Amino acid sequence: MKLEIDESRCKGCNLCTMVCPYKIYRPGSRPNRKGIYIPELDRPERCPNCRLQELYGRRLCGVCALICPDQAIRWVPEKPYEPMKVVIEY
Amino acid sequence: MRDEWFRADRLPHIYCAGCGNGTIVNCVLEAVSMTGWDRKNTVFLSGIGCSSRAPGYILTDSLHTTHGRAIAFATGVKMADPSLHVVVFTGDGDLAAIGGNHFIHACRRNIDLTVVCMNNHIYGMTGGQGSPTTPLGKTSTTTPYGASETPFDLVDLAVAAGANYVARWTSFHVKQLTEAVLNGLNTPGFSLIEVRCQCPTSYGRRNKYREPVDYITHLKAHAILKDKWESMEKSGQDMPADSFPVGEFVRRARPVMGVPDEA
């Protein structure tokens, strides 16, 4: 699963940056088209929901999505993880 | 999942950036989705105010009524069809000022409703006038030199008036709040869940909590668990300024009204 902030909903309040135990959210540094500073995600794949939600069949932790007053945080299905092929050049 | 209860086509909602009301709607819908209730026989009601706009974002039948009268309408809905699950969203002004009488008498009758009060300490929608819960010394448009009247304690009020379930949390304590709402939904009789929350626009701006994070940080630092609060009281300690107890205050089984006969 992939962690996403829906830019059409986020109002840039930064509450998510307060609660994530992994400190995945950081206050945004550049305004978007609407002038909103959407938080930046720091290595979101560390979120247990990205890694384990499918295995456990339920949402884990999820405090960011619960506190987000604008229902902007979600996890979307991703294609199965494919290890990158390493091409060795001689 | 709570997503199935939201009217996604109505989102984003009109609340200001960082308004605590949005968080509380999340927690209430999360709790409602855990009950296994059917959307067809669940009804959300509200009065007037920012908080009272919440039912408009929910995919069930709802009544957005007149200021202060949400509980009166809810009583009607529940008595007409006790098999319905009835949840009320209300503000501190809606519940404790103009709707104060409906509130205490619904507690006295112990009618089977779950009432969630989004307490932002002011009248948010009309520009930030003081309410019966504005803390002493805090600024609002009607208390420009600081509020000088003692505020209501909504929890004490509901306990004294006879409600079966009473809890208080804040918009920071999302997991505990969700659990408290779930307990309220499952307790027959009147349930009040008071949620202290931020209104950055009308309350925060005038009281040095301009950013949403500022007031959430304040709530987090000043909420004291009920057990700790009571032991501090017993030992005669001075309570830290602006602090308040949070937790479950009452869960009891007084005679109720509006519960379908179990036959």
Ligand SMILES: Cc1ncc(C[n+]2csc(CCOP(=O)(O)OP(=O)(O)O)c2C)c(N)n1
């Ligand atoms: C009978 C009546 N009186 C006054 C008003 C004006 N009014 C609208 S909202 C409101 C206060 C709302 O405060 P609260 O219930 O705390 O909700 P908040 O906006 O803070 O969430 C008032 C006084 C009204 N709409 N109807």
Ligand code: SF4
């Ligand atoms: S809590 Fe929600 S609205 Fe606020 S900054 Fe984070 S994603 Fe945006």
Ligand code: SF4
């Ligand atoms: S005025 Fe206050 S209560 Fe109303 S939407 Fe804005 S922040 Fe929320």
Ligand SMILES: [Mg+2]
């Ligand atoms: Mg209010």
